[in-house]
Every structure is written in C-alpha cells, then in structure tokens.
Amino acid sequence: MRFELSYTQITVYALIITIFFDMFVTKNSLLSTLRFWLSYAIIVPFQLITNWWLTSREIVVYNPDAIIGIRLAGAPIEDLIFGFAMILAVMSMWETMLRRHGGSSSVG
Amino acid sequence: MSLEVELSNWSYVAMLLFVIVGSWWLEFAFKLRVLRRPRILVTAIVPVSIFFLMWDAFAINQNHWTFDSEQILGIFGPLNIPLEEYLFFLIIPMAAVLTLEGVKVVMEKVKR
Numbered sequence: 572m573r574f575e576l577s578y579t580q581i582t583v584y585a586l587i588i589t590i591f592f593d594m595f596v597t598k599n600s601l602l603s604t605l606r607f608w609l610s611y612a613i614i615v616p617f618q619l620i621t622n623w624w625l626t627s628r629e630i631v632v633y634n635p636d637a638i639i640g641i642r643l644a645g646a647p648i649e650d651l652i653f654g655f656a657m658i659l660a661v662m663s664m665w666e667t668m669l670r671r672h673g674g675s676s677s678v679g
Numbered sequence: 680m681s682l683e684v685e686l687s688n689w690s691y692v693a694m695l696l697f698v699i700v701g702s703w704w705l706e707f708a709f710k711l712r713v714l715r716r717p718r719i720l721v722t723a724i725v726p727v728s729i730f731f732l733m734w735d736a737f738a739i740n741q742n743h744w745t746f747d748s749e750q751i752l753g754i755f756g757p758l759n760i761p762l763e764e765y766l767f768f769l770i771i772p773m774a775a776v777l778t779l780e781g782v783k784v785v786m787e788k789v790k791r
Contacts, residue, residue, distance in 0.1 A: 578744075624694050630746065631746055631747075633743065637738075637744070660727045664723040665719075
C-alpha cells in the first residue's frame with residue numbers, strides 16, 4: 572500500500588502542528604511576539620539564498636507531482652512554509668528549555 | 680560508484696558552511712550564550728529535528744525530492760538520508776536560535 576501525501580499537504584500539516592505546539596504545548600505563543608517576527612524577517616532573506624543555491628544548482632530536485640508549482644527564488648513555496656514551521660518549532664522549544672534549565676537568556 | 684570526491688561534491692556542504700559563518704559570529708559579537716550552552720541547545724533542537732527528519736525520510740522515500748549525487752559527499756546515514764541533510768537539521772536550527780537571541784539582546788538595548 573502506498574501512503575500518498577504530497578509535499579504541499581505535509582507542509583500545511585507541519586505548519587498547523589507547529590503552531591499548535593507553540594500555542595498549547597510550550598505555551599510560548601511566539602507568533603504574537605515582536606522578537607519572533609523580527610528574527611524571522613532577518614532569517615527569510617538567508618533562507619531564500621540557501622533555497623536558491625540548493626534548487627538553482629539542482630543539488631535538490633523536486634518532483635513536480637509533489638509540489639503545487641509556485642516558486643520563489645527558484646525554490647518551491649512549500650520550502651518557505653517548511654522553513655517557517657521548523658524555525659518556529661525550534662525557537663519555541665529553545666525558550667522552553669531555557670526557562671527549564673538555563674534560568675536567564677542571553678539578555679541581562 | 681566513484682570513490683573520488685570532486686569539488687562539486689562539496690556544493691551542499693558549501694551552503695552549510697555559509698550558514699555557519701553567517702550565524703555563529705553572533706555568539707561572540709552580541710555575547711550570546713547559545714553555543715556555550717550545548718546541552719540546552721541540543722535538547723531544544725534534537726526533538727524538533729527528529730520530527731522534521733522523519734518527514735525528510737518520508738519525502739525521500741516518496742521521491743518528493745532527490746539529491747544530485749555529484750553535488751553531495753555521498754555519505755548516507757540511517758533512513759537513506761544524506762549526511763548533509765542531518766547537518767542541515769542541526770545547523771539551520773542553531774542559526775535560528777542565534778538570530779532570536781541576537782534580536783533579544785538588541786531589543787533590550789533599544790529599550791534602555
């Protein structure tokens with residue numbers, strides 16, 4: 572049996588799971604903070620550069636059947652959503668671990 | 680299969696090095712305490728990375744994407760995932776955390 576799920580579908584699920592994780596599991600709600608969006612604004616251009624490198628040089632080649640077909644800087648739009656979800660998940664986890672083990676953050 | 684590694688085989692690694700160079704300096708420039716707290720960093724990154732690596736394994740298995748064998752080192756870890764992908768899921772999250780902590784420091788400075 573083949574379990575069919577396109578890259579597009581997986582990115583949407585991952586995004587939903589990650590937002591749920593940030594809001595209800597770690598309860599950090601980073602999406603409502605300025606620090607998250609400022610960080611994301613810095614990261615996005617770099618993500619576009621690295622995506623562009625990987626896709627334009629065809630280091631990674633995407634199956635046209637698995638993606639919706641919208642591309643940004645050479646890379647499928649799904650990559651951007653994927654990156655967003657991963658960044659949100661990691662930052663949310665980091666802030667929780669920091670509280671639990673580290674006490675203060677870098678600030679102060 | 681050729682055992683010889685040519686310059687083109689480092690294409691993916693080059694991108695990872697770019698991210699390391701582009702993010703690790705923040706630790707020193709802003710006196711962050713991210714890289715020097717590896718245990719917290721690892722406990723924050725690894726669970727998330729495993730989740731996304733599972734997806735990567737699935738996508739590779741489903742042929743959602745393929746890697747050019749001439750542009751990767753050709754070393755594969757568990758689940759048929761290239762070494763570069765494993766490193767990706769460590770290096771990118773580290774860069775994200777460094778950026779976040781850098782932003783926090785700057786925001787704190789602006790507030791004062």
